[in-house]
Amino acid sequence: MDDSSLRPRHALSQNFLADVEVLERILEAAAPSPGDRILEIGPGLGILTGGLLGAGAAVTAVELDSRLAARLGERFGAELQAGRAEGSVDQAPGSLRLIEGDALDQDLVHLVPPPYDVVANLPYHITSPILHALLGEEPRPRRLVLMVQREVAERIAARPGAMSYLSVFVQYHAAARVLFRVSREAFEPAPEVESAVIELEPQNGSGRGRVALDPEQEDDFWRLVQAGFRERRKMLRNVLARQLPVDEPRLQAALESAGIAPDRRPQTLAVEEWIALHRALRP
Structure with a gap:
């Protein structure tokens, strides 16, 4: 130039x-x-x-x-x-x-x-x-x-x-x-x-056949995803227990309901699995 x-x-x-x-x-x-x-x-x-x-x-x-x-x-x-x-x-x-x-x-x-x-x-x-x-x-x-x-x-x-x-x-x-x-x-x-x-x-x-979250649910969803990736190489059962105000039995039940093994790491989850976990954690 x-x-x-x-x-x-x-x-x-x-x-x-x-x-x-x-x-x-x-x-x-x-x-x-x-x-x-x-x-x-x-x-x-x-x-x-x-x-x-x-x-x-x-x-x-x-x-x-x-x-x-x-x-x-x-x-x-x-x-x-x-x-x-x-x-x-x-x-x-x-x-x-x-x-x-x-x-x-x-x-x-x-x-x-x-x-x-x-x-x-x-x-x-x-x-x-x-x-x-x-x-x-x-x-x-x-x-x-x-x-x-x-x-x-x-x-x-x-x-x-x-x-x-x-x-x-x-x-x-x-x-x-x-x-x-x-x-x-x-x-x-x-x-x-x-x-x-x-x-x-x-x-x-709503891609790949999934149902989109309601707009009012999205803030909670992104808080969940952010919590997981604060310690992306740790097991989900440990990182989410530390990062979220959720007791361990409820977290374990949510992971099981979503079909996610508790020893998986955050980087292994697909978008659909994060959505399933979010829904399982909702009251």
Whole structure:
């Protein structure tokens, strides 16, 4: 990059995608159609933004860095003008709405009218809170195609035996899969970690044939899951007895009712088993 004022800022997890083949694979996975509403978080220099606009999508992009927001304004002046002309609700195909600010300060699920998709190369240090913001309440995106750190991608899509709190949270709300890995050399400058592109398809807690919890039950459910993962390598009968205000006989009975052996570890439980345990523990 020849403009020293646009040197990536490590504190903002800025590593700019520079590989056109990777860009094409992301666009193929996202499959934007003319008029599709798309939310992009962290557009950076606009390589993905340009691809989405070129496909005719109506893009809303959130950029924290004022230097990059200014560059995006210069690069996509006509598209921004089209976005302003149509307004924020009926955004024209191929138009751009640019929001300069911290994505964590935005009401993300209300920035774009539904139905909408999220396509983004997420700043890696805010991946978890962004996923909580996008999946934790309605209206959820129709679909998300995201570049994230490879280890995080694998944790999100983990199977029982390697689950984490993030795995349970995402998989409760969405079907998750890793689409492909991305090498360090695809970025400028090359980051210290590998990346991966994931696809999430929200399912409102009722995927794979399970019945979703009522909204008022979800707070208790997440307290249970958090309690389990505070000591993720300990046996459930021990960690939950320490972390929850539940006596041992009641806990033992709940585990038996849910079909969960008391000596299993939290990372071995599937989402459905956590739901079954939560229901067994309810008064």
